Amino acid sequence: MRYVPIEDDAANLLERAARIGKITQLVELLELVEEKQVSIDELIERLKAGKPWELQPRIEEIESKVSELKVIAVDHGEWKRDGCKHYDGTKCTHYSYKKEPSAIFKTVKAKDIWRVVVKEQPEYCGFCPSYKDKVEVDIGSRLSVIANFAARKRDGCKHYDGTKCTLWQYEEQPSNIFKTVKDGKVWRVMVKDQPEYCASCLRYEEREEKK
Numbered sequence: 001m002r003y004v005p006i007e008d009d010a011a012n013l014l015e016r017a018a019r020i021g022k023i024t025q026l027v028e029l030l031e032l033v034e035e036k037q038v039s040i041d042e043l044i045e046r047l048k049a050g051k052p053w054e055l056q057p058r059i060e061e062i063e064s065k066v067s068e069l070k071v072i073a074v075d076h077g078e079w080k081r082d083g084c085k086h087y088d089g090t091k092c093t094h095y096s097y098k099k100e101p102s103a104i105f106k107t108v109k110a111k112d113i114w115r116v117v118v119k120e121q122p123e124y125c126g127f128c129p130s131y132k133d134k135v136e137v138d139i140g141s142r143l144s145v146i147a148n149f150a151a152r153k154r155d156g157c158k159h160y161d162g163t164k165c166t167l168w169q170y171e172e173q174p175s176n177i178f179k180t181v182k183d184g185k186v187w188r189v190m191v192k193d194q195p196e197y198c199a200s201c202l203r204y205e206e207r208e209e210k211k
């Protein structure tokens with residue numbers, strides 16, 4: 001490090017100060033230089049980097065918060081990315097850009113759009129609100145298998161009249177997910193459209209003659 005008497009470089013530094021409009025701050029800095037608390041090289045480096053001395057602690061604090069956030073985003077992002085149905089093993093297939101983004105994220109061209117390579121940048125997923133669990137697809141297909149089995153059970157049950165279940169009844173219209181129909185004073189479930197209702201029923205009784 002090189003320390004110089006203030007008078008040697010004062011004109012040079014004041015010229016820099018005038019250029020960036022920070023004369024007051026620079027005068028204080030010059031005093032630090034004069035007291036040899038700061039080297040002239042350090043000061044010039046900071047001026048070149050556009051980081052006025054007084055802002056440095058704040059900048060360091062912000063940089064540290066950004067790094068902490070990145071660690072969290074990567075951690076959560078990896079988990080989200082790997083469970084998301086929009087992740088194809090390389091990129092996010094949900095978000096796209098019409099022009100190549102000049103942003104910080106690495107992208108890949110797919111036909112005439114750009115997509116983010118989340119394989120290498122899980123932090124992109126960390127802040128994403130469009131995560132969709134890929135297990136949903138499996139649940140959907142499993143429900144469909146259950147509904148198919150349940151439909152066979154329903155069709156073989158003597159309590160099915162072709163529209164509703166004539167065994168189970170509700171005194172008040174249920175507010176749950178099953179569609180019902182009024183039958184006299186009670187409500188019955190339309191198992192024709194909802195065979196899954198029969199899936200876990202313990203009161204199935206085989207009809208003598210199948211429909």
Ligand code: SF4
Nearest residue numbers: 084086092094125128
């Ligand atoms: S979490 Fe968001 S950014 Fe990541 S793959 Fe899914 S949709 Fe794309």
Ligand code: SF4
Nearest residue numbers: 157159165198201204
């Ligand atoms: S299986 Fe159960 S719910 Fe389905 S029609 Fe028969 S009795 Fe009703």
